[in-house]
Amino acid sequence: QEAEIGLIGLGVMGSNLALNIAEKGHRIAVFNRTHARTEAFAASAGSLRDMVVPCASIEELAAAIQPPRPVIIMVQAGKPVDEQIALLRGVLMNGDIVIDAGNANFRDTVRRFSELEGSGLTFIGMGVSGGEEGARHGPSIMVGGTRESYARVEKILTDISAKYEGEPCAAWLGTGGAGHFVKTIHNGIEYADMQMIAEIYGILRDGLGMPAKEIGAVFSGWNRGRLNSYLIEITAEVLAADDPRTGQPMVDIILDRAGQKGTGKWSVIEAQTLGVSATAIEAAVSARILSSIKTEREAAERVYGRGGVSAFTGDREAVLADLELALLAGKIAAYAQGFAVMDAASKEFGWNLPLPTIAKIWRAGCIIRSQFLGAIADAFAGGTVSNLLMTPAFIGMMKEAHPSLRRIVARASESGLPAPALSSALAYFDLYRQGRGTSNLIQAQRDFFGAHGFERIDAAGAHHGPWGSGAG
Numbered sequence: 001q002e003a004e005i006g007l008i009g010l011g012v013m014g015s016n017l018a019l020n021i022a023e024k025g026h027r028i029a030v031f032n033r034t035h036a037r038t039e040a041f042a043a044s045a046g047s048l049r050d051m052v053v054p055c056a057s058i059e060e061l062a063a064a065i066q067p068p069r070p071v072i073i074m075v076q077a078g079k080p081v082d083e084q085i086a087l088l089r090g091v092l093m094n095g096d097i098v099i100d101a102g103n104a105n106f107r108d109t110v111r112r113f114s115e116l117e118g119s120g121l122t123f124i125g126m127g128v129s130g131g132e133e134g135a136r137h138g139p140s141i142m143v144g145g146t147r148e149s150y151a152r153v154e155k156i157l158t159d160i161s162a163k164y165e166g167e168p169c170a171a172w173l174g175t176g177g178a179g180h181f182v183k184t185i186h187n188g189i190e191y192a193d194m195q196m197i198a199e200i201y202g203i204l205r206d207g208l209g210m211p212a213k214e215i216g217a218v219f220s221g222w223n224r225g226r227l228n229s230y231l232i233e234i235t236a237e238v239l240a241a242d243d244p245r246t247g248q249p250m251v252d253i254i255l256d257r258a259g260q261k262g263t264g265k266w267s268v269i270e271a272q273t274l275g276v277s278a279t280a281i282e283a284a285v286s287a288r289i290l291s292s293i294k295t296e297r298e299a300a301e302r303v304y305g306r307g308g309v310s311a312f313t314g315d316r317e318a319v320l321a322d323l324e325l326a327l328l329a330g331k332i333a334a335y336a337q338g339f340a341v342m343d344a345a346s347k348e349f350g351w352n353l354p355l356p357t358i359a360k361i362w363r364a365g366c367i368i369r370s371q372f373l374g375a376i377a378d379a380f381a382g383g384t385v386s387n388l389l390m391t392p393a394f395i396g397m398m399k400e401a402h403p404s405l406r407r408i409v410a411r412a413s414e415s416g417l418p419a420p421a422l423s424s425a426l427a428y429f430d431l432y433r434q435g436r437g438t439s440n441l442i443q444a445q446r447d448f449f450g451a452h453g454f455e456r457i458d459a460a461g462a463h464h465g466p467w468g469s470g471a472g
């Protein structure tokens with residue numbers, strides 16, 4: 001019997017996605033460059049073995065699938081994807097669909113999409129979130145491509161996706177690079193969320209002197225409140241775990257140097273290119289960069305000393321309540337930024353991105369899944385919204401929470417404890433709500449040294465200041 005779909009690349013994500021597809025009743029042909037891995041995969045498929053067609057070559061893969069063939073590529077982003085597409089072009093036929101399910105840069109997706117245009121093949125750039133578990137049991141799936149090509153794989157994708165109260169967390173979001181763009185911003189928000197959680201952890205650890213287990217209990221409590229989310233849940237679990245080797249809390253043994261594969265950085269680059277402020281995401285990427293220069297940081301600590309506990313004495317319960325609200329306020333600002341970037345991209349690239357749908361398909365399956373996203377979906381459901389911060393439900397939440405964010409950022413700063421994403425979120429909020437800012441001075445300076453001209457508050461047109469020809 002022929003397969004309904006194919007998959008290339010049997011790494012952890014590819015294998016799990018293939019098993020998920022097979023389990024939902026869709027026979028799948030699989031191929032991996034190293035054939036031993038294909039064999040090992042087939043051998044490990046267990047009861048799903050009948051639903052899997054292991055292929056020794058890409059020709060065999062193409063022959064095993066019923067036309068028109070959808071083929072998922074799940075290999076490392078970048079050049080390997082182009083290599084696989086080139087190989088597929090040799091074996092696929094008119095009407096077949098190439099689906100890149102990796103974390104591609106959306107600009108590559110746009111290029112690949114147009115390269116395949118006119119070749120008879122169509123291309124789908126598909127963001128898949130949820131890590132290994134998600135891929136196996138239900139990820140959140142963000143699709144970009146033509147509506148027609150999505151219609152042809154919709155059944156499979158909605159079958160394998162996570163469900164939120166029965167609704168599939170998979171959707172067609174727009175043409176070309178729309179899906180991968182949205183996945184990139186998902187990751188940018190993920191970076192900001194993780195960084196803000198880490199900053200709060202730092203305050204609890206170094207400002208309040210709490211051991212890992214106690215901090216874990218705090219997060220676990222918060223997970224039952226408004227911060228309820230997958231990332232808070234796993235944070236609590238991580239903090240509760242012990243290192244089997246030493247018996248110490250696992251988190252205390254892990255080196256404080258964070259990796260990154262690029263999606264966070266791309267979010268920031270795209271935000272800047274679109275002219276949208278995404279300070280919390282920027283701060284999160286920068287914090288990972290600084291985390292990587294461990295030896296230099298150690299040397300600097302020897303020179304300057306490190307931040308301490310000074311400002312976090314006093315009523316512990318009050319501090320904990322402030323920390324919870326500070327995290328909520330920071331989160332609101334970070335999500336407001338991420339959605340503002342998507343809104344701008346939607347206009348720039350003519351995607352017409354459905355912001356409420358994006359929030360909905362992020363409610364389950366993906367790494368940033370949370371109830372909070374349900375509130376975001378509602379906030380955007382009404383139509384044109386300039387910024388999440390201007391929607392009634394979030395105005396209420398932010399009014400309640402920003403004083404706590406302010407107190408926490410102030411105390412962290414006095415204690416010398418870094419809170420870059422939280423402070424950036426606060427600065428963004430304060431700039432955003434400042435009707436009369438300070439850029440009048442920037443304009444005056446620009447006019448002074450470069451005769452750039454400025455607008456006046458009391459008259460239309462371009463004007464110059466009384467500073468003569470300027471300093472050059």
Ligand code: 6PG
Nearest residue numbers: 129130131187259260261262367
């Ligand atoms: C997800 C994750 C996943 C992965 C990224 C981010 O949505 O399932 O975002 O795609 O974790 O690669 O990873 P880095 O932190 O390594 O950049």
